[in-house]
Amino acid sequence: MIAAADFIITKAERSKLSSMSLENISFGKYFTDHMLEVEYADGEWKTVEIKPYQSFSIAPSCAALHYGQAIFEGVKAYKNQDGDAFIFRPEENFKRFNISARRMEMPEVPEEIFIEGMKQLVKLDEGWIPNKPDHALYIRPFMFGCDEMIGVKPCDTYKFMIILSPTGPYYSAPMRLYVEEKYVRAVEGGVGYAKTAGNYGSAMFPTAEAKRKGYDQVLWTDAIEHKYVQECGTMNVFFIIGNKAITPGLEEGTILAGITRDCTIQLLNELGLEVEERRLSIDEVEDAYTKGTLREVFGTGTAATISMIRELCHKDFIMRLDTDSWTIAPKIKNRMDDIKAGVAVDKYGWMLKV
Ligand code: COI
Numbered sequence: 001m002i003a004a005a006d007f008i009i010t011k012a013e014r015s016k017l018s019s020m021s022l023e024n025i026s027f028g029k030y031f032t033d034h035m036l037e038v039e040y041a042d043g044e045w046k047t048v049e050i051k052p053y054q055s056f057s058i059a060p061s062c063a064a065l066h067y068g069q070a071i072f073e074g075v076k077a078y079k080n081q082d083g084d085a086f087i088f089r090p091e092e093n094f095k096r097f098n099i100s101a102r103r104m105e106m107p108e109v110p111e112e113i114f115i116e117g118m119k120q121l122v123k124l125d126e127g128w129i130p131n132k133p134d135h136a137l138y139i140r141p142f143m144f145g146c147d148e149m150i151g152v153k154p155c156d157t158y159k160f161m162i163i164l165s166p167t168g169p170y171y172s173a174p175m176r177l178y179v180e181e182k183y184v185r186a187v188e189g190g191v192g193y194a195k196t197a198g199n200y201g202s203a204m205f206p207t208a209e210a211k212r213k214g215y216d217q218v219l220w221t222d223a224i225e226h227k228y229v230q231e232c233g234t235m236n237v238f239f240i241i242g243n244k245a246i247t248p249g250l251e252e253g254t255i256l257a258g259i260t261r262d263c264t265i266q267l268l269n270e271l272g273l274e275v276e277e278r279r280l281s282i283d284e285v286e287d288a289y290t291k292g293t294l295r296e297v298f299g300t301g302t303a304a305t306i307s308m309i310r311e312l313c314h315k316d317f318i319m320r321l322d323t324d325s326w327t328i329a330p331k332i333k334n335r336m337d338d339i340k341a342g343v344a345v346d347k348y349g350w351m352l353k354v
Contacts, residue, residue: 004116012052022130032125032164040158059148069145070197071100074302076136080342085126086351100194105154170303174310178215187223192254235299236261241288249277260300289319298329306333
């Protein structure tokens with residue numbers, strides 16, 4: 001059993017914080033003073049180290065570089081009005097991380113390392129948590145296979161790490177999505193539900209193609225018929241049609257079980273909206289648009305929070321929406337922001353004090 005008391009903590013001699021502004025920072029570019037690192041070998045997790053953020057060397061034969069045995073999570077820490085630091089629902093990321101680990105034939109990470117390690121690291125760097133709306137300290141836990149071996153097999157050695165990055169908004173304006181019908185993100189039986197590096201790498205070309213056509217992101221459709229919507233870019237997706245909220249279901253294992261998605265469902269229920277988690281065809285979306293019942297479309301994600309979608313392009317059919325008149329997405333976002341900032345009571349128990 002690994003106990004937090006056994007962590008080796010080495011503090012940075014000097015903080016980089018005084019040379020940084022924590023306002024309007026772009027996502028994922030700056031890293032705090034410390035990181036967490038622990039190795040897995042001989043069938044067990046070794047000593048957890050929290051130490052100054054630094055580069056490390058890996059062999060050119062490191063298996064993860066070749067075969068992608070690599071998974072990650074995205075979590076956020078906030079400060080409330082009294083200046084206390086909280087992490088948003090890390091237990092859910094912990095569970096999902098180990099679901100991804102199992103799918104990729106990697107060892108599970110114990111809670112003591114994932115949660116306690118994260119708390120200790122955030123505590124050490126809590127001065128880096130931005131205190132501004134739409135800003136947060138983004139927490140990136142990740143694990144990769146380290147064997148120096150290019151035979152195709154699961155590794156025997158791994159590294160689990162956590163790094164921290166102060167950040168502003170991920171998407172700064174309502175988005176335009178291209179409904180993808182040629183390339184696919186996930187197929188039943190595949191790795192769509194796992195947060196594995198390859199899911200993001202393989203999305204880069206289709207996303208770049210959509211950008212070349214003038215769109216911000218793709219809206220993925222199912223791999224068999226290109227008919228049912230899945231998720232968009234780095235987010236789950238919600239459609240408000242009439243008085244219902246509809247979001248693709250998780251049972252096919254082709255989309256990520258988003259934690260912000262789960263919060264959104266709870267908050268939509270709070271608003272009195274019926275939420276349907278089910279297959280939703282792009283034809284149904286088009287039909288609702290034509291009839292005038294497609295009220296709002298938005299994405300949800302840890303990095304992106306709640307991001308409004310102002311346009312969808314399916315073949316040559318363009319659906320334009322007037323985001324200025326929307327009420328539901330802004331209400332969900334404000335409610336979530338209030339809980340994160342400690343302005344509203346955390347009645348769901350989402351905030352873990354550091
Ligand atoms: C997150 O929302 O945390 C994600 O993982 C998206 C990321 C790839 C930027």
